[in-house]
Amino acid sequence: MAGRGRSKRPxxxxxxxxxxGDCGLSQTVFVLEDDADISRLVxxxxxxxxxxxxxxxxxxxxxxDAERQPPAVFLLDIMVPGGDxxxxxxxxxxxxxxxxxxxxxxxxxxxxxDRVMGLELGAxxxxxxxxxxxxxxxxxxxxxxxxxxxxxxxxxxxxNVEIDAHAMQLRVDGSLxxxxxxxxxxxxxxxxxxxxxxxxxxxxxxxxxDARFVTPRSVDVYVRRIREKIEADAETxxxxxxxxxxxxxxxxxxxxxxx
Numbered sequence: 282m283a284g285r286g287r288s289k290r291p292x293x294x295x296x297x298x299x300x301x302g303d304c305g306l307s308q309t310v311f312v313l314e315d316d317a318d319i320s321r322l323v324x325x326x327x328x329x330x331x332x333x334x335x336x337x338x339x340x341x342x343x344x345x346d347a348e349r350q351p352p353a354v355f356l357l358d359i360m361v362p363g364g365d366x367x368x369x370x371x372x373x374x375x376x377x378x379x380x381x382x383x384x385x386x387x388x389x390x391x392x393x394x395d396r397v398m399g400l401e402l403g404a405x406x407x408x409x410x411x412x413x414x415x416x417x418x419x420x421x422x423x424x425x426x427x428x429x430x431x432x433x434x435x436x437x438x439x440x441n442v443e444i445d446a447h448a449m450q451l452r453v454d455g456s457l458x459x460x461x462x463x464x465x466x467x468x469x470x471x472x473x474x475x476x477x478x479x480x481x482x483x484x485x486x487x488x489x490x491d492a493r494f495v496t497p498r499s500v501d502v503y504v505r506r507i508r509e510k511i512e513a514d515a516e517t518x519x520x521x522x523x524x525x526x527x528x529x530x531x532x533x534x535x536x537x538x539x540x
Contacts, residue, residue: 308353309333310421311343313369314387315361319410323356323387326414327421339363344372347379353425359388359395370402374461381449381462383424387412400499403461423490428462437472439533442511442520444472451510458510463488467500468507471521471531480528504529 310327314320315338324334335352337343339362347355355373357366366386373379383405388395391409399407405424408417428449437444443452449465451458460468467488471479479487481497504523508515522530 308425309335309350310354310356311335311337311347311352312356312387313337313340313343313361313366314356314358315339316358322414323417326418330418330422332421340369343369344376344379347373347382348376351379351382354383354385354421356385356387356421359386359390367398367402370399370404374403375459377459380459381428381465383428383462385421385424387417397499397502400502403463405461405463427466427488427490437469437533439472439520444469453511460507460510464503464507464510467503468511471529472533475531475533478524478527478530483528500529 310332312320312323312327312334314323314336317338320336320338324336327334332353335346341363355369357369359366366388370384370386373382373384384403385406385408386399386404387408387410389410396407405427406420408420435446437446441454444450444465445452446469449462451460451465451468467484470484470487481500484500485497504521505515508518508521511520512518519534520532522532524530
């Protein structure tokens, strides 16, 4: 069951965080962490930065609570009682009401396979223990900035594909297609720059920013997942093309002119 009381200042920690209110932030973070000391540490520093924190020691009620009031971001340990953070990530990404909420893993599992698994499941960042509290707060803020909706929303539409940036929705053949926030942001970025070739490093900077667990090859994973959602045949894509040795290019077919 989640504890809701405001945490006491952890011993041995000296941290001067800028208030999230200075950055226009006052959002709720759901934290799944079974180590009470780490949970209090995380809660204290996120609250010092102006966030509201709901800590959970086990998976229990976290999905039900999130469905009632979706958080701005999930911060998940992997090894917790009653399941693990990877299983929870799978459930969240399959839940239409929560699939676009950013997910950050905070875990002692630092192996490359664990990082790749987190990415495959749709994680937006992956922080390993031990961690610095300043870095933790900075990366939570960075993930949230990455998914701010545009102030001047517009829709990209071509053939049977519609990309609505304001609603963060993808429709194919008129049907809503579920995407993670990172998948959508990458697709939206490419579709708004048709005909341009982007290197993997450029896409990392534009879409992921300073997410340190993501490598250039990680972009390939997301490209494959996007193709599976927008292409009739993901193996021979019409829209999202691979430019060997250079990166990727998004092509929007020209509409034949009448006459």
